[in-house]
Amino acid sequence: MDFNDTPAEAEYRATARAWLTENASEYRDPPAVPYKLDEFIRRSKAWQLKKHAAGYTGITWPKAMGGQGLGPMQSIIYGQEESRFHAPSGLYSIGLGMCIPTVFSHGSPEVIQRYVPKALVGDEVWCQLFSEPAAGSDLAGIRTKAVKDGEDWIIDGQKVWTSFAHASDFGIVVCRTDPGVPKHKGLTMFIVDMKAPGVEVRGIKQMSGGSDFNEVFFTGVRIKDSHRLGDVGNGWKVALTTLMHERLAVGGKPRHAPGYATLMTLAKGVEAPGGGPAIDAGDVRQRIAASYINDEGIKLTQMRALSALSKGEMPGPEQSISKVVVAKTMQEMAAFALDLAGGDGFVTQGADPELEKLQGSYLWSAGLRIAGGTDEILRNIIAERVLGLPGDLRPDKDQPFNASVAA
């Protein structure tokens, strides 16, 4: 056993590292002040163009789609190397990670030709419009409708939790085209122009105070039938292609989120309730150990997946534990650490930067436990797909959507 690259991987890593050293030098340190949206988009576009010219975009995509035709390990290695810098990232992660693979799996040759190249160079930004106020975990319960009007479709409804909708040029949107059939069967996927008349984007203010997502309202938005992805009524299967890519993307602990090491540092500097440094208190040490086991356990579990990918195999089912462990561990650890700091952990005004990070992590983790599959849905997935237990009873499964209780 070892944690080393194969010779081919090592060579790819060395080349990527050398290229980044030369080209990402301005991003060696994080920005002193977070970028404003315009500046973020400008920098993201410039960086994407640079990466594209060097062959570091669409690494796993087929060559016919403008990609590099390489394996997942190369993509992961490039990602690891780029993450040593603070280059603007995120603007394209959903578009290129989820939307465009859906477009090139299900779009017509004309649609692919029109949209894929511009997305890959970063000219056009994409968002994913799936969740709705009444359809989160039960995604197939969406109500945004698309009605045929001649050669066009007319879209009406509301989407929610859409990242970068305000910066996007296009989106993929799943709509109900037939409410008279069971819910999974009446859906169709479309490409929507986010600048079209009738599209309204509003920011959502989260309980954490930030605004990282949007709600998107569609009022009589016209879409050409040529911008349909997949057959009418086949939208659920198309959405599953997209979500398969999401499951690969959402997983590990966010890069800069506090972990067990933060707790250790904090515990050295504060007093235990029973007196003496908190780091020497038995209960604190047990909690540090528990945090380590979860944080590092997930990191090691990901290494098991990388080992499988490196051998050209599929990662095992253990990958499915990642997010459910990470999010709850972040929340528990942050709560414990803030309590340990006493009143200081509670005051946000003028808080020490480490405490501020923990406060942020405490608030953010509440959302992370919901995003990309709630703790409950992920446990269902483990129980049903890994352990083979039967699915939940779903009384609306075979009923026409418009006859079910929810509709």
Added chain:
Amino acid sequence: MNFDFSDDAKALGEQAAKLFADRAGPAAARKAMADGAADFDAGLWQHIADLGWTAARVPEAHGGLGLSAEEVCKLAEAAGQHLAVVPLVSTLLATEALILAGSPEQQARYLPGVADGSRIIVPAWNEPGAVNPGNIAVRADAGKLTGVKAPVADLPGAHMAVVAVAGADGPSLWLVDLAGAPKGLAVETIETLDLVRRHGRLTLDGVTAEPLGDAGHYQAWLDRAAVILAWEAIGTAVAAMTMTVEYAKTRVAFGQTIGRYQGVKHKCADMFIKIELARAHALHGVAMIDSDGPELRQAASAARVASLDAASFCGEEAVQLHGGIGFTWESDCQFYYRRARTLTAALAPRGWWADRLVRALELRNRAAA
């Protein structure tokens, strides 16, 4: 990156699981519980010795196969999963002490018998009243040991013990020949929560013994033993989970199989989560043993804690999810429920290992600073 068992180790693990599924498992465990049952399944022991499993880790020069810790851990996992009524894990643990600390003469003298299964050798760490492996009461005086070791797993029927003995620099390792029934030695079987695996009390009253390893060897052995035991615990946890998942697929309540209820299936998912976290750390531990890596102590400590958590949780929830039938004497649930406590008692409690993990991290941080 190659963070996985080798194909050879996996194949050995599968072979062991298959044999133990036939020759061990709950039915055999139940037989071992009966009054007057033998200390262990001597026929199965001879069979696995013939297959070379007791020789797995013994160097080829001493009649062994010279395999890596990967194979040892795969054997421990299979034994744990099927509750194998043989002193295999104890012997593998003690073998680790012999190859880690034994002089060439000691290895040449004792390991061939370990390899062919004729010498059963067990570690004796526990003492009445002790919870800290750094705080040992058994003393050595001019090559003679005095004190009590209990509970000692698989002591009844063993030929030799690796004993932790107090010393100026901390506890060290000694070898006691049980088979020769030296003067001052008493071995008795004691009752424990585990009704399947025999445990004993070893009383030493000026018993002649030979030094095996110093305090450094003892500490290194604790880490290796923790990794091997973690795999045994993972096996036991997997067995409890598997049994429960199968039951949840067939038991019907309120008109449907209980596995459909989230109250049931989410507990099954939590079993899987705890097992996979333990597996990740235990695999890290194996990698560190075989590469003599610097992260062995933290990996071993984390593996020990995570695997005990998995074994306890799976054992407890197995009874719970089976409902009333799970609480009966006839149900197999009790084997896993009880075995979780055996595993904890085998090598210092969970809390001590959690503390050892944090000490290892503190040392690492200091070294990096």
